[in-house]
Amino acid sequence: xxTDLRSGQVAEAAGVNIQTLRYYERRGxxxxxxxxxxxxxxxxxxxxxxxxxxxxxxxxxxxLEEVAELLEAGRLRHGRPVAGLQDRAAAKLAEVDAKIxxxxxxxxxxxxxxxxxxxxxxxxxSRTCCPIPFxxxxxxxxxxxPCC
Amino acid sequence: xxTDLRSGQVAEAAGVNIQTLRYYERRGxxxxxxxxxxxxxxxxxxxxxxxxxxxxxxxxxxxLEEVAELLEAGRLRHGRPVAGLQDRAAAKLAEVDAKIxxxxxxxxxxxxxxxxxxxxxxxxxSRTCCPIPFxxxxxxxxxxxPCC
DNA sequence: GGTAGACCTGTACCCGGGTACCGGTTGCAG
DNA sequence: CTGCAACCGGTACCCGGGTACAGGTCTACC
Numbered sequence: 281x282x283t284d285l286r287s288g289q290v291a292e293a294a295g296v297n298i299q300t301l302r303y304y305e306r307r308g309x310x311x312x313x314x315x316x317x318x319x320x321x322x323x324x325x326x327x328x329x330x331x332x333x334x335x336x337x338x339x340x341x342x343x344l345e346e347v348a349e350l351l352e353a354g355r356l357r358h359g360r361p362v363a364g365l366q367d368r369a370a371a372k373l374a375e376v377d378a379k380i381x382x383x384x385x386x387x388x389x390x391x392x393x394x395x396x397x398x399x400x401x402x403x404x405x406s407r408t409c410c411p412i413p414f415x416x417x418x419x420x421x422x423x424x425x426p427c428c
Numbered sequence: 429x430x431t432d433l434r435s436g437q438v439a440e441a442a443g444v445n446i447q448t449l450r451y452y453e454r455r456g457x458x459x460x461x462x463x464x465x466x467x468x469x470x471x472x473x474x475x476x477x478x479x480x481x482x483x484x485x486x487x488x489x490x491x492l493e494e495v496a497e498l499l500e501a502g503r504l505r506h507g508r509p510v511a512g513l514q515d516r517a518a519a520k521l522a523e524v525d526a527k528i529x530x531x532x533x534x535x536x537x538x539x540x541x542x543x544x545x546x547x548x549x550x551x552x553x554s555r556t557c558c559p560i561p562f563x564x565x566x567x568x569x570x571x572x573x574p575c576c
Numbered sequence: 577g578g579t580a581g582a583c584c585t586g587t588a589c590c591c592g593g594g595t596a597c598c599g600g601t602t603g604c605a606g
Numbered sequence: 607c608t609g610c611a612a613c614c615g616g617t618a619c620c621c622g623g624g625t626a627c628a629g630g631t632c633t634a635c636c
Contacts, residue, residue, distance in 0.1 A: 286633095288582065298583085299625055307623095318632045320583060340534050344623070354548035366542060373538045380531050383524055386488050390521045398513050400502035401481050415480055434603095436612065446613085447595055455593095466602045468613060492593070 285323045294331035301331070309334055309348050341372050341379075433471045442479035449479070457482055457496050489520050489527075 291298045304310040310330055314322045337347045350365060439446045452458040458478055462470045485495045498513060 286582075287584095297625070300623085302585095303624060316632080318584090320632065338623095340538055365548060369538050369542045373535065373542060376531055376535050376538060380528060380535065383489075383528050383531070387521065387524050387528065390488055390517050390524060394514060394517045394521060398517070401485060401498055401513060415484075434612075435614095445595070448593085450615090451594060464602080466613090467615095468602065486593095 283325055285325070285327065287321050287323070290323045290327050290331070293328045294335070296331060296335070304331070304334065304344075307344060307348060309344060309351065340369075341376055342368075431473055433473070433475065435469050435471070438471045438475050438479065441476045442483070444479060444483070452479070452482065452492075455492060455496060457492060457499065488517075489524055490516075 285293070287298055287301055291301050294301075301310070305312055310327065312321075313324070313327060316322055333351075334344075334347055337350060338344070342350065346368070350368060354365070433441070435446055435449055439449045442449075449458070453460055458475065460469075461472070461475060464470055481499075482492075482495055485498060486492070490498065494516070498516060502513070
């Protein structure tokens, strides 16, 4: 019933490079499929789904390592509850929120810089009228508002 | 008048690693300073400021290469207007906005996944009730809302 | 059964942004 | 004047996420 796909077809269908497919297999994100007599990989439809899942998780902000854990957890979870998708999604949600907040700060600063007509960073850095909070930004502070 | 600082002191003051200091010099982000007879770098206070500027720009989302261009542009600009900080800040602002929008989408999806009680990605991917839009996400689509 | 094109494995390289190690000077305090 | 920390340049390595290339094999179609 598995509609025997070749690697090129799978890669194509999922929109990834063949090398990437191989790479995911090496990293354990994708199960090694059946082989033809000659050693060619023979995938089922589910491989395409799996790739899409990986890509989706990646876009949700998970690293490949996290994706691997997530899939592994899913595979093992049968019955007993492993700290699974739910918890991790919640944690990732917090991360994403933090990142959004951070970018929002940055947005504010950039907008201020654009509006204030800053033109040269090195000059701005020594003028008190510049809205860029160099020191705070350098230290990676959140919630750093314009200084003046 | 330059309060002759040594590399360790500069690095310390700016909160970076000495190797990083060297690295920035190699990349042309930082002017090579005076040297002592023995070849030790002798920095002025301005080096610390320069480092802070670099770090700030980096946190605003500029790559080191962009920072280098920005500084270069500032240095050359004297008089005639080069496409300087202003334009780039505006462009970067757009990028940041796009990134925020993207993350917001992701946030929505993660929240939905958490709420729907998804537990296993591979299982979810084949159930229509899962709110994760695998296909859309895989293709990197913006504005991909929950599918059901 | 020949041949084009897809596929195989293995290894090496790319990017950005650093960081680490090494063996050899310098600077400064005691 | 000695000893030790700090510094020097150069090179090599790290991370994450791939991508490329070489040289050999398989499949499918004519």
